[in-house]
Amino acid sequence: MFVHPNQLVPNCVIKTDVYGKTNYPIMLQGTIVTDMHIKVLNRFLVTHVEVSPKLANGQPFQPDQDFTDKEEQHKVEHDQLQHSTFLEQYQRAVADYQQMFQQWQNGTMIDIHQVRQMIVPLLEHIDHNHADIFLIANQSTKLSYFYHHSVSMSLLTAILAKRLGFDKESIQISIAALLADSGMAKLNKTHFEKNGKLPTHDYQQIKKHPTYSYRYLEKTPTLTKAVKLAVLQHHERIDSHGYPLGVPGEKIHPYAKIIAIADAYHAMTADRYYQEKCLFFSVISTMKKQENQQFDRRYLNVFITSLEDALLGEKVYLSDGRIGTLVALEYEDLPEIMIQLTETNQIISIGERDQLMINHLIK
Numbered sequence: 001m002f003v004h005p006n007q008l009v010p011n012c013v014i015k016t017d018v019y020g021k022t023n024y025p026i027m028l029q030g031t032i033v034t035d036m037h038i039k040v041l042n043r044f045l046v047t048h049v050e051v052s053p054k055l056a057n058g059q060p061f062q063p064d065q066d067f068t069d070k071e072e073q074h075k076v077e078h079d080q081l082q083h084s085t086f087l088e089q090y091q092r093a094v095a096d097y098q099q100m101f102q103q104w105q106n107g108t109m110i111d112i113h114q115v116r117q118m119i120v121p122l123l124e125h126i127d128h129n130h131a132d133i134f135l136i137a138n139q140s141t142k143l144s145y146f147y148h149h150s151v152s153m154s155l156l157t158a159i160l161a162k163r164l165g166f167d168k169e170s171i172q173i174s175i176a177a178l179l180a181d182s183g184m185a186k187l188n189k190t191h192f193e194k195n196g197k198l199p200t201h202d203y204q205q206i207k208k209h210p211t212y213s214y215r216y217l218e219k220t221p222t223l224t225k226a227v228k229l230a231v232l233q234h235h236e237r238i239d240s241h242g243y244p245l246g247v248p249g250e251k252i253h254p255y256a257k258i259i260a261i262a263d264a265y266h267a268m269t270a271d272r273y274y275q276e277k278c279l280f281f282s283v284i285s286t287m288k289k290q291e292n293q294q295f296d297r298r299y300l301n302v303f304i305t306s307l308e309d310a311l312l313g314e315k316v317y318l319s320d321g322r323i324g325t326l327v328a329l330e331y332e333d334l335p336e337i338m339i340q341l342t343e344t345n346q347i348i349s350i351g352e353r354d355q356l357m358i359n360h361l362i363k
Contacts, residue, residue, distance in 0.1 A: 002048045005041035007063040008033050013052040020044035026360055031321040032056045036342055040317055040362055086122075086129045087139065090151065093122050094140075097178070098147040104185035104216075112175075112222050119154055119178055123171055126158050130310035131361050133159060137270035137277060138360070145272050146184075149263075152270075154178040156262035163306050164258065164299065172223070176230040177259045183212025195273050207243045210235055230255035234263060239293045249296065257296040261287070261303050264294070280307070282352035285335040304331075315342070315362040319355075323362065324348075 010033060018027040018041065026044050027037060033051075041049060055061050096118045104110060126133060133155045140148035157177035161170040187205055198206070214232040217223055233256035236242035238249035268275075268283040278286070284304055291297040307329075314326050316339065327347065328338035336351045337358075350356050 001053060001061075001063070002050050003063045004048060005038050005046055007065075008038050008041075008049070008051065009055075009061070010034055011055040011057055011059075012061055013054070013056055015050040015052050018046060018049050020046065020360070026317060028319075028321045034323075034343065036323045036362075037321075040323070040360075043362065044360070086125050086132060089122055089125070090136070090139065090155075093118055094144070094147050094151050097151050101147065101150075101182070101185055104182060105189075110179065110182060110216050110220070112220055115175060115178065116171075119151070119175065120171060122151075122155065123158050123174055126155055130159060130306065131314050134280065134307050134310050135269075135358065135361065137266055137280075140270050142271045142273050145270050146181075149266055149270065150178050150181050152266045153180065153259065153262045156266060157259050159306055160258050160262060160299065160303050161255075163302050164254075166254075166258075169226075169255075172227050173230065173255045173258060175223070176227040176255055177234075177262060179217060180213055180231050180234045180259055180263070181209060182216050182231075183209040183214070186212045198274055207235070211244050226253060226255055229253045230259055232256075234259040236260070237294045238296060242294075249292075254299075257299050261295055261300055265303070279335075279337075279350075279352055279357060281329055281331060281337050282335045284329075285331040285352075288331055316358045317360045317362055319357045319359050326358075 012033040014027055014029055014031040014033065017025040017029050020026045026040065026046070027049070031037065051061065053061055100110075100114065100118070133152075136152045136155065137148075140152075154174045154177045158170050158174040161167075161173045166173060184206070187209065190202075210232050214228060217228050217231060220228075230253050232244070233242075233247070233252050236245065236247050236252045236256060237260075238252070238257075240246050240248045264287060265280075265283060268278050268286065269280050271277045284307065287295060287300060288304075291300055311326055312329065315323065316326055317323055318339070322341055322343070324339040324341040326337060327340050330336045330338075334351060336349045338347055338349055340347045350358075
């Protein structure tokens with residue numbers, strides 16, 4: 001039978017996987033419902049779920065047909081709207097970016113005013129959504145990754161830029177991140193939509209995109225020289241082994257160093273055609289091994305601190321249906337996170353080789 005989440009009671013049994021607005025289930029078949037599960041379903045705007053006609057204890061389930069008064073329902077809907085606004089606005093920004101990118105592929109010039117209208121409203125809400133942003137890769141799939149990447153990179157860049165003290169410049173730096181891959185519009189899309197490891201020829205073509213992006217923006221008067229340089233240098237490395245110019249760390253603009261960290265973090269935490277996603281704490285472990293080689297050490301440490309501040313203490317919904325609180329992160333040796341389960345207070349660890357993962361945050 002199908003019921004509204006507010007008709008559920010503890011011990012209801014979920015009959016089919018429940019999905020929100022992504023391709024990942026927020027509640028699995030066979031989950032035995034608790035009060036926290038009901039809260040999760042409401043937070044993710046789920047309007048109906050299929051449940052077994054019998055409770056987990058064998059008793060028949062008889063849903064309450066008068067499950068809430070209008071005033072309480074209005075409050076629930078208002079709370080849901082408040083929570084969903086940021087991720088919904090993010091999804092709209094991704095759709096807008098995809099449309100713009102396709103126009104660039106057809107030869108249209110970049111309209112900076114249009115770009116600002118798309119990204120600035122989203123940037124204005126980042127301060128209260130850090131946790132969602134650090135796990136934003138959960139919103140994309142292999143098919144949609146490319147368009148998500150630029151918007152996500154912009155948001156992650158904004159967090160790091162502000163944390164480093166670039167408050168006044170944060171919007172400009174975020175726009176640089178958003179447009180850093182715009183030059184990909186000049187490439188055949190088969191170069192970045194192939195499964196498996198990229199052939200050498202394709203990779204060499206992709207390495208030209210920072211130059212193409214720079215040329216798109218080179219004569220744009222509303223962007224500073226620093227922004228244009230950041231676009232050109234966002235794949236340079238501290239050890240001089242980056243591209244397109246191979247410049248050493250002291251010649252890489254600070255904006256480019258910021259974007260490089262946001263770029264790598266989102267790419268590795270997301271599903272891509274040529275690479276499966278990694279868990280965020282495993283990605284941080286990998287990035288730490290590249291301190292002062294690929295990434296500026298100080299900037300990377302500030303990024304990690306920002307991630308810890310955002311995620312530690314957050315209540316999370318795990319892929320096996322359990323709920324807990326993120327209490328510790330470990331990046332050295334064997335990367336793992338520690339979760340304290342809500343139902344039992346037991347602390348469990350999730351390692352990079354485990355199948356268990358965080359599905360969603362619970363607000």
